[in-house]
Amino acid sequence: MAAPRRIKPTLILAVIAASGLALLAWTQVWATVRLAADGTTQQVLDVTGSIAAPGLTALALAGLALAGALTIAGVVIRIILGLLEMLLGVSVILSAALALADPVGASAAAVTAATGIAGVDSTRAAVSSAALTFWPFLALAAGILMLLVGLAVCLTARGWPGPTKRYESTRLEPVTDATTGQDRPRDAVDDWDGLTRGDDPTV
Secondary structure, three states: OOHHHHHHHHHHHHHHHHHHHHHHHHHHHEEEEEOOOEEOOEEEEEHOOOOOOOOHHHHHHHHHHHOOOOOOOOHHHHHHHHHHHHHHHHHHHHHHHHHHHOOOHHHHHHHHHOOOOHHOOOHHEEEEEEEEHHHHHHHHHHHHHHHHHHHHHHHHHHHHHOOHHHHHHHHHHEEEEEOOOOOOOHHHHHHHHHOOOOOOOOO
16 A cells, blocks of 8 residues: 555656746747858847746746646546647647757747848848857756656556545444434534534544
């Protein structure tokens, strides 16, 4: 029984960690872009994840909210949330992969803001080189982790421990009616009477 009890907190922490990594990567510099020289100077731009993959923050925050929902979800909702986590992971992977595959295209908004040049061909012509940093690779890894964790949630959802029945079982205990001598279901009045006598209905 110990293993199933560890699965739930482990996977929830993994969801939080993956989303946190994606959010951290989004705030960092993904590429260093050098613009074509005009005269004697060459401008260098640092392109952050917020420019290269603007949708990443929403995906990461959705993952953090999903982790909170997993703490109270039943079996069916866990499976649905696991599928949603997988979808978030795929979306993060795509966002990072597009930036990795085309860093110049991902930097177009920064180039336009710095030079006023618009249009795909014009911005590409304005860039002489683009060097990637570590952070888009971390975002890609975070997306893969989200995908794997979502799959694990779906596969293990039925084995997670359910909510405790401690309070429920207390209220269902029969009590003996003082007038008839017969057992009857326990109700809220009985719990209140027990409290006035100093009894704890939760034990």
